[in-house]
Amino acid sequence: MCSLSFFHYSEYLVTAIINPRSLSLDSFLLNHSVEYTLAAVSSWLEFTVEKLTIPELKQSSWLSLVGLLMVLCGEALRKAAMLTAGSNFNHIVQNEKAQSHVLVTSGVYAFFRHPSYVGWFYWSIGTQIMLCNPVCILGYTVASWRFFRERIEEEELSLIHFFAEDYVEYKRRVPTGLPFISGIRVN
Numbered sequence: 441m442c443s444l445s446f447f448h449y450s451e452y453l454v455t456a457i458i459n460p461r462s463l464s465l466d467s468f469l470l471n472h473s474v475e476y477t478l479a480a481v482s483s484w485l486e487f488t489v490e491k492l493t494i495p496e497l498k499q500s501s502w503l504s505l506v507g508l509l510m511v512l513c514g515e516a517l518r519k520a521a522m523l524t525a526g527s528n529f530n531h532i533v534q535n536e537k538a539q540s541h542v543l544v545t546s547g548v549y550a551f552f553r554h555p556s557y558v559g560w561f562y563w564s565i566g567t568q569i570m571l572c573n574p575v576c577i578l579g580y581t582v583a584s585w586r587f588f589r590e591r592i593e594e595e596e597l598s599l600i601h602f603f604a605e606d607y608v609e610y611k612r613r614v615p616t617g618l619p620f621i622s623g624i625r626v627n
């Protein structure tokens with residue numbers, strides 16, 4: 441609950457700092473999609489059922505610690521990405537290039553093309569490792585991997601349209617950061 445609350449409050453707070461013009465209630469990223477609600481409810485349900493029926497499964501303190509570390513590192517990477525990209529970072533993937541939109545390739549963007557997604561990916565799996573929820577560890581990994589693969593392809597289509605050869609060259613040099621996701625193909 442602490443990780444979840446911190447994540448959503450800090451999404452709003454960092455957006456207020458980096459891109460106040462885009463600030464709205466949606467900046468909390470409290471997504472009301474069916475998938476998001478289902479993921480949260482499944483996690484709470486799995487935790488409660490297993491805590492009552494196989495309590496020893498929830499007593500692995502080293503596994504919870506690994507999960508907590510993933511949550512902290514994922515959160516830090518995501519916020520570092522938002523602060524690095526500044527006003528170029530928008531929760532809603534932009535399809536039209538704003539005049540002020542520049543390509544960011546420094547800081548954490550020099551290591552990964554999609555650092556905020558890398559952070560979010562490991563944060564979400566980390567929450568389930570922390571709770572020692574085996575079913576949700578698998579479910580969250582598959583669901584977020586598929587979500588980010590699709591989102592990255594869609595986003596890179598716009599980025600190539602915005603920045604042309606500059607983005608192609610950046611893509612050649614820097615990996616997405618997510619396992620087995622290479623982004624949009626360019627010939």
Ligand SMILES: C[S@@+](CC[C@H](N)C(=O)[O-])C[C@H]1O[C@@H](n2cnc3c(N)ncnc32)[C@H](O)[C@@H]1O
Pocket residue numbers: 521525528529530531532533534542543544545549553554555556557558595598599
């Ligand atoms: C939610 S942010 C995610 C940014 C990036 N995918 C990441 O994981 O850090 C989405 C917006 O960032 C913009 N964006 C993504 N990569 C960028 C980059 N390297 N430089 C500037 N803008 C970028 C996209 O145009 C999109 O509107």
